[in-house]
Amino acid sequence: MTSEPAVRVRVLIVDDQVLMRQGLRKLLELEDSVEVTADAAGGAAALAHLATAEPPPDVALVDAHMPGMDGIALIARLTVEHPSVAAVILTTFDEDDYIFGGLRAGAKGYLLKDTDPDELVSSLHRAARGEMVLGSAAASRLVEALQGAATPRAAEPEATSPLSERETEVAHLVGEGATNRQIARRLFITEGTTKNHISSILRKLELHDRTQLAVWVRRSGPTDPTG
Structure with a gap:
């Protein structure tokens, strides 16, 4: 090969x-x-x-x-x-x-x-x-982390969400109604990785399915991390 x-x-x-x-x-x-x-x-x-x-x-x-x-x-x-x-x-x-x-x-x-x-x-x-x-x-x-470390930032309030940055991105897209395939394409990851993230999000938030997650995002969930 x-x-x-x-x-x-x-x-x-x-x-x-x-x-x-x-x-x-x-x-x-x-x-x-x-x-x-x-x-x-x-x-x-x-x-x-x-x-x-x-x-x-x-x-x-x-x-x-x-x-x-x-x-x-x-x-x-x-x-x-x-x-x-x-x-x-x-x-x-x-x-x-x-x-x-x-x-x-x-x-x-x-x-x-x-x-x-x-x-x-x-x-x-x-x-x-x-x-x-x-x-x-x-x-x-790694590049993002290095660039972030090189860029001075104003003090930010302590995060209260149990989700990681990537999980927050996935949750927001679920809230928009995106499918696993659409999320994978948007974030340049695989569908399998997307499913793993969603399972982790549901576990952390103690939710049963993506419908409940979408409702949670729209009511009190994370804002769009990309902009």
């Missing part, structure tokens, strides 16, 4: 969803330049494997959101206990907490699960060489 060099990158897959682990393994095993050494259903299983792996993998491909020890906590452990293993986050979430939390913990990359397979393989090779790899969503968030 790719034009990467013949040097083989050893990869550990860490994801709590068995179908995702199996699918990634089958996808990567098609590549002559990638060797999947093992897969683990969570952080504890990954650390147990690494304790005896010889040689260790070059890259750990880690889901951010997992029960028990999540991906961010696992990466923090890897950074200290297995510094030779480059951790790359592969997730459906593009929230700031995951992106910046993962990078602060020591991740070498942040990619979404709709990443093109060729780009994924290339990213594994680059991470193994010590390079930083960021998907377009993570790169955009």
Whole structure:
């Protein structure tokens, strides 16, 4: 699939969803330049494997959101206990907490699960060489954060909404009556990511469905974050 060099990158897959682990393994095993050494259903299983792996993998491909020890906590452990293993986050979430939390913990990359397979393989090779790899969503968030830090702002009142900035954007569009596909196109994310955001919003606001969310937005919800 790719034009990467013949040097083989050893990869550990860490994801709590068995179908995702199996699918990634089958996808990567098609590549002559990638060797999947093992897969683990969570952080504890990954650390147990690494304790005896010889040689260790070059890259750990880690889901951010997992029960028990999540991906961010696992990466923090890897950074200290297995510094030779480059951790790359592969997730459906593009929230700031995951992106910046993962990078602060020591991740070498942040990619979404709709990443093109060729780009994924290339990213594994680059991470193994010590390079930083960021998907377009993570790169955009990082640029926005840097630009915001460079621009003086007036003091703002403390936020009272339980929603993240991206969730606020999604909620506003739901209030406008936008479909998941329309929201995805507007925010340059996938429909799967949109569904995840809506599920998180409903959980945080203790609402049952998007109809209740639309009513909440129109009555007391967030104003349009884009303008």
